[in-house]
Amino acid sequence: MVDRETARVRRFRPDDLDDLYLICLRTADKGQDGTALFGDPKLPGHVYAAPYALFEPSLAFVAEDAAGVGGYVVAALASEVFAQRLEQEWWPALRARYAEPSQDLAEAMSPQERRALSNIHHRFGAPREVAERFPSHLHINLLPRMQGRGIGRELVTTLISGLRDQGSPGVHLLVGDGNQRAVSFYRHLGFIEVPAADVHIFSMDLRVPAE
Numbered sequence: 001m002v003d004r005e006t007a008r009v010r011r012f013r014p015d016d017l018d019d020l021y022l023i024c025l026r027t028a029d030k031g032q033d034g035t036a037l038f039g040d041p042k043l044p045g046h047v048y049a050a051p052y053a054l055f056e057p058s059l060a061f062v063a064e065d066a067a068g069v070g071g072y073v074v075a076a077l078a079s080e081v082f083a084q085r086l087e088q089e090w091w092p093a094l095r096a097r098y099a100e101p102s103q104d105l106a107e108a109m110s111p112q113e114r115r116a117l118s119n120i121h122h123r124f125g126a127p128r129e130v131a132e133r134f135p136s137h138l139h140i141n142l143l144p145r146m147q148g149r150g151i152g153r154e155l156v157t158t159l160i161s162g163l164r165d166q167g168s169p170g171v172h173l174l175v176g177d178g179n180q181r182a183v184s185f186y187r188h189l190g191f192i193e194v195p196a197a198d199v200h201i202f203s204m205d206l207r208v209p210a211e
Helices: 014-026 043-048 050-055 079-089 091-097 103-107 111-121 128-133 151-165 180-189
Strands: 008-011 061-065 068-076 136-142 170-176 192-194 199-205
Touching: 008 151, 014 043, 014 050, 014 061, 014 068, 014 136, 043 050, 043 111, 050 068, 050 079, 061 151, 068 079, 068 151, 079 091, 091 111, 128 170, 128 199, 136 151, 151 180, 170 180, 180 192, 180 199
Parallel strands: 136 170
Antiparallel strands: 008 061, 061 068, 068 136, 170 199, 192 199
């Protein structure tokens, strides 16, 4: 039996990468196991986890307990710069590996698989006005055994400290429509929701108020 009181948050290490891929897959269905939703189990991790950990490891943290790594948070300090790097160093190989599906093929896929493939071939993210004001963005995922233990809060708090140390004025994130558990989580942490259609956009000002 896993000791649920011994989880700790630490910096990402290169040998954690497989765990990030697995966690990303097993939380890809609105926080639940998305294994059945993808033809390639690595697809969600290619889009939402691995490039962050590899390109910005100083902003990648994991939560680990006796059963191993069960959660992570990753971020990009400057979304526009990060997007440009992905265009040059990450997406080309994935676009060659994963062809954009025809309409007939796409209709046979899960919405999550279609979205991941679309995100490989087409730029995605928050509206420009959000990204300009809150230029950093994050992704966080935790397996069920890590949830409800305050670990998500610790991961986000650790990341925010790292973003502030690197001079970020603000951070944002996107939550798919219907993931009410995540919506409640971010509201509880003090993120402010930005009005948007079909997606929840949350932001947090990281500037230290003048005394």
